[in-house]
Amino acid sequence: MRYISSRGNYPEIGISEAITTGMVPRGGLFLPENIPEMNFSFLLHTNDYREIGYRVLEPYFCHGEKHFTEEELRSSLEVAYRSTNFDTPEIAPVTVLSNNIGILELWHGPTAAFKDMALQILPHWLVIAKKKLNQKTVTIILVATSGDTGKAALEGFKNIPGTEIYVFFPDEGVSLVQKLQMLTTEGVNTRVIAVEGNFDDCQTMVKEIFANQDFKSKLATRQYKLSSANSINWGRLAPQIVYYVWGYVQLIRKLGLGIGHEIDVVVPTGNFGNILAAYYAKRMGLPIRRLICASNQNNVLTDFLRTGVYDRQRPFYKTYSPSMDILISSNLERFLAEVTKHNFLKIQNWYMELQQQGRFKVDSTTLAAIREVMSGYWTSEVQTLETIREVYHKENYLLDPHTAVAYHGLKQYWEDEEKKVPTLICSTASPFKFNGAIYQALFESEPPADEFAAIERIVEYTHLEPHRAVKTLQGKVVLHRDHIQPSEGLSYLEKKLFSKKHIRLKKPSHS
Numbered sequence: 011m012r013y014i015s016s017r018g019n020y021p022e023i024g025i026s027e028a029i030t031t032g033m034v035p036r037g038g039l040f041l042p043e044n045i046p047e048m049n050f051s052f053l054l055h056t057n058d059y060r061e062i063g064y065r066v067l068e069p070y071f072c073h074g075e076k077h078f079t080e081e082e083l084r085s086s087l088e089v090a091y092r093s094t095n096f097d098t099p100e101i102a103p104v105t106v107l108s109n110n111i112g113i114l115e116l117w118h119g120p121t122a123a124f125k126d127m128a129l130q131i132l133p134h135w136l137v138i139a140k141k142k143l144n145q146k147t148v149t150i151i152l153v154a155t156s157g158d159t160g161k162a163a164l165e166g167f168k169n170i171p172g173t174e175i176y177v178f179f180p181d182e183g184v185s186l187v188q189k190l191q192m193l194t195t196e197g198v199n200t201r202v203i204a205v206e207g208n209f210d211d212c213q214t215m216v217k218e219i220f221a222n223q224d225f226k227s228k229l230a231t232r233q234y235k236l237s238s239a240n241s242i243n244w245g246r247l248a249p250q251i252v253y254y255v256w257g258y259v260q261l262i263r264k265l266g267l268g269i270g271h272e273i274d275v276v277v278p279t280g281n282f283g284n285i286l287a288a289y290y291a292k293r294m295g296l297p298i299r300r301l302i303c304a305s306n307q308n309n310v311l312t313d314f315l316r317t318g319v320y321d322r323q324r325p326f327y328k329t330y331s332p333s334m335d336i337l338i339s340s341n342l343e344r345f346l347a348e349v350t351k352h353n354f355l356k357i358q359n360w361y362m363e364l365q366q367q368g369r370f371k372v373d374s375t376t377l378a379a380i381r382e383v384m385s386g387y388w389t390s391e392v393q394t395l396e397t398i399r400e401v402y403h404k405e406n407y408l409l410d411p412h413t414a415v416a417y418h419g420l421k422q423y424w425e426d427e428e429k430k431v432p433t434l435i436c437s438t439a440s441p442f443k444f445n446g447a448i449y450q451a452l453f454e455s456e457p458p459a460d461e462f463a464a465i466e467r468i469v470e471y472t473h474l475e476p477h478r479a480v481k482t483l484q485g486k487v488v489l490h491r492d493h494i495q496p497s498e499g500l501s502y503l504e505k506k507l508f509s510k511k512h513i514r515l516k517k518p519s520h521s
């Protein structure tokens with residue numbers, strides 16, 4: 011398999027280079043040159059997450075220049091998705107609710123974040139890819155996080171040889187549970203830094219560091235190379251295709267239907283990575299009828315899917331589903347490249363317009379191609395809490411706010427679509443990661459200031475067991491205490507990386 015740039019501005023490369031390079035240096039994202047079609051009848055004979063993973067990923071990884079061997083792909087899947095790493099051997103279990111709805115739970119990984127599904131395997135692939143390319147550099151992973159990605163990236167890269175990870179988070183912008191999860195991270199190559207500012211400040215800071223050529227050349231002379239762990243990397247997207255195939259077969263079996271039966275898929279969407287993976291699964295031949303893109307009040311994608319106009323110039327809302335509070339959905343670019351059949355010129359023009367004017371409009375042919383496969387709905391804050399409450403009482407199932415947005419999106423879709431088919435809803439977070447909103451939904455009153463008190467009350471009421479990543483937090487030792495201003499990111503890194511005292515891959519001394 012060869013990988014091409016969504017803007018046609020880079021040579022075709024193999025899988026190892028796509029993974030180590032991350033984003034196309036001159037702008038654009040790597041995508042596979044073609045989408046392999048697959049005969050899914052193998053699903054009749056296997057019910058093992060890793061085996062399904064191997065079948066789905068083999069065409070993307072085991073062919074072409076500097077490709078992975080079958081053994082390398084298999085063993086990385088074995089390590090990442092071993093049952094002790096996830097809290098269930100099913101890895102991503104499907105719970106069936108009424109109306110043939112299956113909830114695909116993607117949060118059973120070590121940090122209780124959906125991001126674990128990809129970040130548990132990407133670091134292993136990075137090590138393999140660097141070896142193939144004979145890269146001796148130390149990879150510096152920089153992450154700006156609004157909460158969940160930070161911890162998932164830290165756990166994924168913890169103690170991975172040849173990498174160091176720096177996570178920057180907004181000091182006042184994450185929940186207590188999320189903050190504690192990050193600050194108690196162990197590992198010899200991890201650093202977590204509180205930034206005095208909001209998520210945008212963190213993100214802008216990290217982007218500026220990435221764009222700083224002077225800093226990058228200084229790094230290069232010292233055998234360092236910057237990289238990112240977010241979903242612009244193909245190596246983060248590919249593992250997400252697997253759980254759609256897995257989820258499909260679980261739902262079909264639980265409903266007593268045959269392989270080949272059509273389903274719809276609903277995805278709570280932010281950066282568009284998750285739903286794009288569903289699109290690739292559909293293109294590979296998985297019987298998915300329609301993809302439903304669910305948004306919260308930051309409904310830039312809903313508008314786009316209805317009108318063909320992508321306009322990021324709009325107010326930004328902080329919602330109960332913060333991982334979807336996003337106005338620029340990076341992976342939409344890959345989707346547009348696919349639906350235009352790799353019309354690089356169109357992509358270039360649209361993204362130039364987005365950069366210069368903050369908006370672009372696709373042509374009617376493209377819009378028709380998009381609407382052929384995808385619908386968009388958005389859900390308000392009030393509706394989000396109502397949905398959590400209603401589903402809890404009707405189904406005895408506790409949705410987190412992101413999944414509630416998806417559930418409510420499906421309800422709206424069913425008002426428009428007469429012929430219902432079984433539906434898989436992606437559940438992207440454990441409810442115990444968003445306790446304030448859950449508390450408000452269940453008890454219709456303000457949550458206590460202490461998040462752990464809210465958890466206790468929710469447990470008492472629902473008799474649910476919080477994920478072990480949340481349960482074991484109290485009593486863990488805070489290991490990271492660095493705190494900076496948004497303007498200090500670069501000097502912080504220079505100090506840490508270039509000072510003589512910095513000893514690679516030894517336990518960092520926290521001042």
Ligand SMILES: *Cc1c(COP(=O)(O)O)cnc(C)c1O
Nearest residue numbers: 279280281282283284333438439
């Ligand atoms: C990251 C995330 C999303 C959004 O996924 P995208 O792939 O960015 O669209 C939704 N919900 C939760 C809980 C997340 O962490």
